[in-house]
Amino acid sequence: MPKDAKADILTKGTKIKPKKDPRTPKKPSGAYIHYCKDKRELLKQEHPSLSLGDMGREMGKRWQEETMEVKKPYFDMAARDKARYERELAAYNQSLST
Template sequence: MSEKEKKRFHEMADKDKKRYETEMKGYTPSENDKSKRGKKRKQIKDPNAPKRSLSAFFWFCSDERGKVKEANPEYTVRDIAKELGRRWSDADPSIKSKYEEIADKDKARYDRVSSV
């Protein structure tokens, strides 16, 4: 753009800036507006709320994690998680059904407690 073309836009910006400043002189934020400004606050969780139910995989992991860690003490958390995932995918359907029953019972517990 040439300077002549830019001048028109600079004048418009200056005019709008003056309008904004005059409007802001008489502005006082209400009490409700102050609470909305800034960082949103994290909602506080109820410490007495029931814990969510665990899936069959997590019940399996809680039983197997100690065994994996004992057999491989050099494993990191990531390596342990990978091994648990591999073991879960290779597990017999009878083993999986055992943990799925536990998960179903836990889900029923959570539904019963949370609906009260």
């Protein structure tokens, strides 16, 4: 058997994941994700030499140190994103049943 053919054979414990429908709505992002999207460029400008892992640790540290007043807009964004997802999911499920 050719070497490449062995890679194509599924082992006993291997499961095949079904393909995801591309029309499925994108899942909502949490408050921390919105915070990171907003602050990542600022952190890159302040510390251009940070690695991706160090940047993630620094973002997490900053998020933990923020007050609820600073976090509130990001929680509001997350709530709006969740509402959007629920609307789109309902429309998607409706389109499947018709």
